[in-house]
Amino acid sequence: MKGSLDTYKLLEFILENKADFENSLLNEASNVKEKIEEILTVGNIDLINNAHRLIQYIIEAKEQELQSFATQEGIAWATHAIPLTFKLEWVQAIRRTLWRFLQEYNKVNNKVITEEFFSVEKQVNNQVDRFLNVFFITYSQYKDSLIMAQKELVENLSVPIIPITPTICILPLIGAVDLYRTNILEEKVLIEIGKLRIQTLIMDLSGIMEIEAEVIDHLMKIIDGTSLMGCTTVITGLRAEVVRSMINVGIRLNEKAQTLGTLQQALNKYLLS
Incomplete structure (x- = not known):
């Protein structure tokens, strides 16, 4: 000092x-x-x-x-x-x-x-x-x-895209889905489709209890985006509460994506056929 x-x-x-x-x-x-x-x-x-x-x-x-x-x-x-x-x-x-x-x-x-x-x-x-x-x-x-x-x-865990074949991936969504999460979903899904050359994306919604109308609309835009990239989206596990929300806002998923009752049905169709 x-x-x-x-x-x-x-x-x-x-x-x-x-x-x-x-x-x-x-x-x-x-x-x-x-x-x-x-x-x-x-x-x-x-x-x-x-x-x-x-x-x-x-x-x-x-x-x-x-x-x-x-x-x-x-x-x-x-x-x-x-x-x-x-x-x-x-x-x-x-x-x-x-x-x-x-x-x-x-x-x-x-x-x-x-x-x-x-x-x-x-x-x-x-x-x-x-x-x-x-x-x-x-x-x-x-x-x-x-x-x-x-x-x-957290973002990566909230949007877990799981490859099961070179061209087929599963996206299981669990818990609440808000606009912030759908923004993450949109970015990651489109990036992964381009990177992995995914042809079929199985989006399992059996873990979603409810979903807001504006989130449903955003979800449909994501499905449109996957289609433009040459990827078919398959929706499985829709709960009655979610289906009612979709009906109330006039959305028909069959026009946007294929739907199946369970993830197991989708796996049987796309992996065993």
Whole structure:
């Protein structure tokens, strides 16, 4: 650290008073204090040891190590979805505790900081703020990447196209089908038809309990799209509730696609014939 302070002696002073330092830190962060063991268990994040590590980087002005550590911490906290309020409280507690020990160190060594105080103050606060800045940016970016990865996984699971022959695929739809899901369905179905050269797509709707009129309309447009790509769509497993919804909006599936009562019937027809 620049100024009149001997960095080695200051770190040695903190180490000699480690228990007092840690007690002071915990008292400054009362909310985090109750979560230390939980954070260690959930995220394998040792807050106490990490505090000592951060303080060393601050005192020794190791900016590259500090930023790398902030990046590492941001990824860890984002991965385990640990609330940011705890991190903010903890780092501010580190800042206050470090300042307390700077004062104690100067009393013990009979040092009077005058002009040097401002350079020390700037050094410490800038380093802490830099750590927080890198941490929050990394946390946000990594959290966004996790959300996108999870979203892609959910999208792929929500539209599982299963090849059963080189030209025949099954698309079983289960659960609620809304406009968002049908948009995913449209994109993936058309891409997979072109990529796999699917000639017959068996769309099993036995897992769909109900469907909105606007979703039905969108579904029909998807079937039109598959037809334009030379693929025949076969609908199986329509429930009475879904059929009534289609009748109410005037849709006749026989004009758009072939229909069969069950998936088993479709498999018998297209695989065994």
